[in-house]
Amino acid sequence: MKRIFLFIVTNLLVVVVLGIVASLLGVNQFLTSNGLNLGMLLGFALVMGFGGAIISLLISKPLAKWSSGVKVIEQPQNADEAWIVETVRKFADKAGIGMPEVGIFEGEPNAFATGAFKNSALVAVSTGLLRGMTREEIEAVIGHEVAHIANGDMVTMTLIQGVMNTFVVFISRVVGYAVDSFLRKNDEENTGPGIGYFVTTIVMDIVLGFAAAIVVAWFSRQREFRADAGAAQLMGRKQPMVNALARLGGMTPGELPKTVAAMGIAGGIGQLFSTHPPIEDRIAALQNAKL
Numbered sequence: 001m002k003r004i005f006l007f008i009v010t011n012l013l014v015v016v017v018l019g020i021v022a023s024l025l026g027v028n029q030f031l032t033s034n035g036l037n038l039g040m041l042l043g044f045a046l047v048m049g050f051g052g053a054i055i056s057l058l059i060s061k062p063l064a065k066w067s068s069g070v071k072v073i074e075q076p077q078n079a080d081e082a083w084i085v086e087t088v089r090k091f092a093d094k095a096g097i098g099m100p101e102v103g104i105f106e107g108e109p110n111a112f113a114t115g116a117f118k119n120s121a122l123v124a125v126s127t128g129l130l131r132g133m134t135r136e137e138i139e140a141v142i143g144h145e146v147a148h149i150a151n152g153d154m155v156t157m158t159l160i161q162g163v164m165n166t167f168v169v170f171i172s173r174v175v176g177y178a179v180d181s182f183l184r185k186n187d188e189e190n191t192g193p194g195i196g197y198f199v200t201t202i203v204m205d206i207v208l209g210f211a212a213a214i215v216v217a218w219f220s221r222q223r224e225f226r227a228d229a230g231a232a233q234l235m236g237r238k239q240p241m242v243n244a245l246a247r248l249g250g251m252t253p254g255e256l257p258k259t260v261a262a263m264g265i266a267g268g269i270g271q272l273f274s275t276h277p278p279i280e281d282r283i284a285a286l287q288n289a290k291l
Helices: 006-024 027-032 038-058 060-068 079-095 127-132 135-150 153-183 195-235 239-250 279-288
Strands: 101-105 111-114 122-126
Touching: 038 060, 038 153, 060 101, 060 111, 060 122, 079 101, 079 135, 079 195, 101 127, 111 135, 122 127, 122 135, 127 135, 135 153, 135 195, 135 239, 153 195, 195 239, 195 279, 239 279
Parallel strands: 101 122
Antiparallel strands: 111 122
């Protein structure tokens, strides 16, 4: 569970909150006034599902800055900061994207990229990464993060999360209606959803939300392989990225806040909720990749 990141956690909270607000506003009355209206429910699920994902995407960058304590480099204060900014600029130009914001945060070796749009993203590296790697390895890590942006990973994850949210909202309300109908089968004044519906849908939103997170985490792991290959392409060779991964494998990767872990460079442990594949798998895939 430690590898669940901002997008999954924030999205889950947003969807649950939207569901509670919808219940308080009486939206459920329209869905169940004459039996469960599946067509209306599907429309409701689409709005809720993609609404939660899009809200999570739009707040991803400011929330990442706040939760990680990122200091954005407005004007480089030293040679290292100037080099980092220029490295990001070089890769952004090569990848054909707008110049991201560049930041540094305190912590053990790690880095991440986030943002709703390719041309207004954020790339941040930790002080531990800057202290513990060679410049060539840091360059590879930055290339990896720029590749995430260029690949449109956050937008793609939003679409996948939106689809998963839609299923979660739809199924949880179908189950909630079934449970509520069973509990109130002898209630002659059954004119709308009861407490069984509200409790069941909230519980199912949370349970199914974690199940959906497994699917999103699987996609995130595939995305890491593509970003590794993207870094190699930006640098023109594989070895710097291989070296960076190997060094990370020998380090204690910094545990990013849950809000940005999915966009980080540090490897996961291969479990269902891990957003990153094992380091050794990433190295093997990169060595076998054709550039």
